[in-house]
Amino acid sequence: MGYGVVGSGVAEVLITNAKHIESKIGQPIEISKILDLRDFDNDPLKDKFTKNFEDILNDSEIGVVAEVMGGITPAFDYVMALLKAGKSVVTSNKELVAAKGAELLKTAKEKNVNFLFEASVGGGIPVLRPLHQCLASNKIIEICGILNGTTNYILTKMINENRSLEDVLKEAQDLGYAERNPAADIEGHDACRKICILASLAFSKHVYPDSVHTEGITSITLNDVNLAQKAGYVIKLIGKAKMHSDNTLYILVAPMLIENSCPLACVSDVFNAVMVEGNAVGDVMFYGRGAGKLPTASAVVADMIDCVKHVNARKELFWQDSDNSFVSDIKEENVRMYVRICPEGLQKVMEIFPDAKTIQIENDFAFITSEMKEKQIDEGLEKLKAYGFEAINKIRLK
Structure with missing residues (x-):
């Protein structure tokens, strides 16, 4: 059909x-x-x-x-x-x-x-069948991946060719990698649907897209790309789902800083990759063309x-419906955060975030926080804002 x-x-x-x-x-x-x-x-x-x-x-x-x-x-x-x-x-x-x-x-x-x-x-990319069959003996702990080829193509070009998002998006549309209306890709909705399917299968409860915090890449600029590179990171749009020991699910789609040593950092252009962590197998990764x-x-x-x-033998692929009450508040998660502000705010940054790592390229300035609850980072940024130093952009670290 x-x-x-x-x-x-x-x-x-x-x-x-x-x-x-x-x-x-x-x-x-x-x-x-x-x-x-x-x-x-x-x-x-x-x-x-x-x-x-x-x-x-x-x-x-x-x-x-x-x-x-x-x-x-x-x-x-x-x-x-x-x-x-x-x-x-x-x-x-x-x-x-x-x-x-x-x-x-x-x-x-x-x-x-x-x-x-x-x-x-x-x-x-074969990922659902291995997740359901080959990893059936594992309790899945975390799924993390680059799930949208269009945004990965755009970010790759921004990183490698120092070009703006708007410029690369137009090229992606001309090449047929992006739709005339690219919202589903660049605003993260496509990746959100995919991480919902993966999480539903891995954790046996339906995760609905409207329960998932979703950000796209529209806020990412060359300033962020270059500052991240200087600190040893690349920026990727990531879908992430992690089941905590209390059976609450941390799930989101957002740009993240990925260390250069992480296998996901090497996934370029329109390629996708999904990393799965099982309690027995450890980390495995599935890689290939995610569309076409x-x-x-x-x-x-x-x-x-x-x-x-299996015409007379149904495959046991199934998950339960759910009200999504098990999806956790992302603000309660421990994270590290990249924050870009004006360089004049350095002194106040070090007062409020004393363990922060700073990054500067000429007049572009950013810092990376130590690990703490996201709501604590937000509270610190509100204090900075009160001093006249509002965050220009903030991006989580994987």
Whole structure:
């Protein structure tokens, strides 16, 4: 369902790799119908197209459906109807899974079918399946990653080429890496949906995007990039989820300063990476292209293959719904903070934050606090503001 960039990629992978896929599962996967409201008169698959969802819903020969339309409406209603009709569904739709995942998984379980969504988080990067299967023996402690290729491309260019965010954003749009309306990427919403899906799977409770503190990269300037570099850091947009011993979840999306020695610091351009810490395995990292026609289609088709292989044996992929009361107040978390202010405030900075590390490049000045609760840092910054030295920008350290 849907024949845009990803949908056409799914068809391409199914056709190009048909013999290989059949050899893996012992039977072919054939394209029966393609739902799209547009006309594709010159497409080789033109005879497969329909504009009527009921044609798919009521076809008893169809056992697996790929939803790659995007958005919640009408995708949710379609997917729910398909699951209730006993058909397995796979999707790349992160917005749908982040908002409605618990409800759809519950229905899939009741109907003994599969609802799979590997492509919704990392495009072609296999991360949900390893998290669910290979790391099943671990208690997951923390997930931390670069989850949006557009913002990572922009920040990489700012770091390596000393170019402004506005300049690189325009280039990213010209290259097709960023949408004409880039808000979902640069304001952090895309990464928020992805960290919600990862956290929901890792901790078995649905985490809703509106419960997650989300910041984008629009406040990041070359002043911040250069000061961070001088101190041995790079700036990345990070999605982070950490389960505390009291079973409260610290989760947010925000720009963070990453030490140059951290593997995430080396993840450049449109690439994504997800680091997972388990109590037995320690740290593992998943890396690759987080978007794109064929990488995403690869993950969608892999889920389709999984559904065919498990047609009479549902995969135990599930999490409970939740009111998100277990999500903690980020202001109570111990953090270190980079703060940029005018250089005249140095004396007062050292009075209020005596353990701070200072960074200066000509007239640009910043400091990095010692570790303390974020609300304590805010209280200190209010004192600085009272002296006439208001923070120009502040960025957490990973």
